[in-house]
Amino acid sequence: MEEKKLDINTIIGFTLIFGILIWMLYQNQPSAEELAADKAKQEQIDKAQINESKAVVNPKESAVRPVDSVTFAKYKDQLGAFGYAATLPSAKDEFVEIENDLVRYKISNKGGQLVQVQLKNYKAYDSIPLNLINDGNSLFNLQLATSDNRTLQTKDLFFEPTVSNNGNNQIVSMKLKVSENQYLEYRYEMKQGEYMVDFTVRSQGLGQVLNSAQPVLMDWKFTGNRFAKSVTYENRYTRLTYKHEGDKVSKLSPTGNDEEEEIEVNWLSYRQHFFSSILVSDTPFKTAKLSSENLVENEGENVKQTKTFGASIPLAYQGGELNTTMHWYFGPTDYTILKKYDEYQLTDSIPLGWGIFGWLNIWIFIPMFNFLTKYFAEGIAIVLMTIIVRLLMSPVTYKSYLSQAKMKVLRPEITEINEKHKDNAMKRQQETMALYGKAGVSPMSGCVPALLQLPIFYALFTFFPTAFELRQKSFLWADDLSSYDSIAQLPFEIPFYGSHVSLFPILASIAIFIYMMMTTGQNMQQQPGMPNMKFIMYLSPLMMLFFFNNYASGLSLYYFISNLITIFIMLAIKYFIIDENKIHAQIQENKKKPKKESRFQRKMKEMMEQAEAQQKSKGKR
Template sequence: MDKNSIWGLVIIGAILLGYTYLTKPSDEEIKAMKTRDSIASVERLRDEKLEAARIEGLKKQYAEQKEDTVALQKTYGAFAGAVQQKEEIITLENKLVKLSINTLGGKIANVELKDYKTHDAKKLMLWGEKNSKFGLTFYAENKALNTQDLFFVPVKALKTVDASTAEQVVSMRLSAGEGKYIEYKYTLEPDSYKVGFDINVVGMQDVISLNQRDLTFNWAADIPSKEKGRKFENQYTALYYKFFEDDVESLSASGEKEESVSTKVKWIGFKQQFFSSVLIADEAFKGIEFKSVDMEETSPILKNFSAAISLPYQGSQLENYPMSFYFGPNKYKTLREYGKDIELHSLVDLGWKMFAWVNKWFVIPIFNFLEKYIMNYGIIILILTIVIKLILAPLTYKSYMSTAKMKVLKPQIDEINERIPKDKAMERQQATMALYKKAGVNPMGGCLPMVVQFPILIALFRFFPSSIELRQKSFLWATDLSSYDSIVSLPWDIPWYGDHVSLFCLLMAATNLIYTRMNSQMQTSQQMPGMQTMMYMMPLMFLFWFNNYASGLSYYYFIATLFTVVQTWAIRKYLVDDEKVLAMLEANKKKPVKKSKFQQRLEDAAKQKGFKAPKK
């Protein structure tokens, strides 16, 4: 190494020493560095502890999961894997209905009818998911299980781009191991209220208890209020069922009712005023426990319906239970199309059988015909009323003529009553009847029109509140012809009357009062004490009976009574003259009295027994 090299190294060393001296940290910086080092040391220690805690937590969680798995295995056996899963909603939808199917229980969570709304313009759901039951109960490994507590898996779901033109299918399976499952298969047809429903039990002979002879299918639901008039909606909401090849029955629409049916049943219907959910067996159900519970008036729920259905189980490789649902309106024509042979149309309350024929063969066909040409149901009811009154016009005329004949004979009847004392009531009656017979008057002639009209009145009394055609259809001031109309809301609820004033009901009562007045002027004899007052009390009673009833019915009774008043006035003014009627009766008196065949037979029988006919 030469001299220059040595000086170079010395200079470099001096530079390094100088740089080190000049760049050394101050006391404050050294203190800060020591602080940072301490913090880093604490953070490393904390991270180590957290990591240790995390590892310990994972170990504990694993142990708990293992313990839970053992507990689930112990509780649910082969179905343990169907407990802790995530809920999912599968939707089936066409133009008419929308079904929401929950993977929890594989059940129909709710059904929306797309063409209808509630009275307050909300979506119309036949039932809500809460407080509804839908599933099988059975014993497996000596434990009672309910499928609605377990998760199903949608293994097959077919849905085209245009769901309205193709059949939709979803298959929900509850697995119990390889090749072992319970399946709910739902099939929604296009443009249909019908939903196919099949229960398939596959390979479960080693899972379900060997001594199990029946599986129980539980179906229950809360029925929410959907209409404006809760009172009559509740009255027309009931649980119906049809015996196999026999009559349709129902549980009482009020209170709490239970019934056990061991004979075959074709279908079960949770019927509301205008809509129904019906479970229909392909063959028949056998062994059902029914229950219907009324809810409080303040509850948004009307009733709770439930049906526990026994399904025979043979322990085979495949057990199949085919059935179907109808979710739709209580429209007579629609129900006949879906189940004429099984009497689904019985869900439409048309009244007792002896009166229902009037609605089936007369009122409904007229309604269906007029619907094709007229959109306003108030006009349809008006035309229906006119048609009915015109058909009955000959009877109305005959009834008035009978009353007129008795009216013109009243002076002669009064003469009989003056001539024969009151204590000889039988003699009075015989003399009066002899006068009627001689004059050719039938005192019961005025009753025939009432006998004919009575089935029509009763039939329409049941038709209007049940007619979905009138639901939410407005006319004049009435916003819903299937419910009450209201022109004034009262600040309080009057017992038996309500909290509103129905104008159609007022008009109906007023026309009945006028008609009662017209009839009282035609009376031929003194009425029983209080009868006159009772006749005038009837219109007042109508105010209480019909104030909460369907405005369509009050409107019909108003128009019908008004038409009758006009008919009676016209007949009295233009067609019937009292003097001519009296002259005709006096002419009848001169004719020989003809005995009826029945009267002749009575007299012949009396002669054979040694009795003589009374002298005339």
């Protein structure tokens, strides 16, 4: 009876305990307000996860992929602390693309570097898209020395990309991670309507990972793709140019292979004639090893690249971390565009000529041509600019022709002196100079005007090959004023000439020959022991014909129009302005007048008399 009673009590006890538990659970259940708060919190967490997933560009895996301990150990054994980067979903060959209205960038996870730079508004000579970087022709790499005695190359490692916006600017951050909060970062910031992109190399929390006793070595290798019809002509203006030590601008060889090591380098430009790839540093690089290798030997359709450039630059640590601010410029070698970045003086990378030649281009010819091209096509603008230049130089042409006319009047008397003293060069020179003095004629007066024209001649010689406005602009039979104007293709190649025939150089050579006949030819007298001037007169147009066959047709057009105008000006001077009979009469009057010798003339006369006396004394011995 007692055991039965205990069983009933046990059952009643358990029942009471169960009831109490039910009552407690009921009393502690969350209220409606608490359930709403929990729901809002969960929504916030879900939203943050969605935003975080959007920050990673093109992720094909939503979470860190599982890596077994053996694989992770292998990564760590190979890469040390940077083995962490190999475990992330971004450790694969994927790309980020950003673009504005001018340029398109493609950046690879591997190396965090640019693998394609396309200029959207331009095409190569064969109408394909113009890519300054494509198909592995550019390599950007940092060589890292780690605290565990490893040497790593960033080109072989995988960066994690994120894309964001700063107003209208697009930002790509490429991070080579050691952990979530420790990384090496490449930061690209692209602005609308700009060819220049801000580029920063920085590190965070790598003070104990990298060996700051050894500088980080930054390497940038670049091979120029062919963009022009004549690869030899394009290669002539493809050159590594750099600004260093303040305002110094230097260049590597345009033809052979070359190397230089410089200090305090502000920027370096890999110029490909009409397009440039430029790296600018806000703080000058302390040292830089630069190199250039020529890849072009001959003209040919199979030649696809011009030169290979290289730069090796140490980056210094700041407080154990990296923080170097730079800028990339990938765009036209156009003076007007580069002038927008005048704080870096990038226009100095354009070969406009040194000294007075460059000043003439900057202050006269570039503004004049830009003004004319606002209203006229480029070919017409060349003709109009040539007419303006020749008209402004017409007073100099007049002085030169007047001197030639005076020399022509004196030619019979000079011939007589030469015949009379043909065996005595000293006496012949004395009497010739005396004749010039009596007639009031200076043989140098014809040279001075020609010398005055030389700066303009050379300035325009450098202007037309660098005038970006001429690129792919047609005129008459020339389909591209920045390249040669082929009117016939030869079935063979002529050395130094090529396998095509350009018409503008032929016209320019003919005009130069006629001009030389009108100037040098009419006063040409062969002096004993002197070069054959008639041979030179024939050789000069022939040399131009060969030299300019592969040159820009815009330059040949200028020379043709310039010499044609000069010929007409000289004909006008000869038949409507200068009267040779009056010149002859004036010279005869000058002969009658007593001529006071200048100090220089007296000195020259004395020197010639002394030389003649010495010659006679030697003859007697």
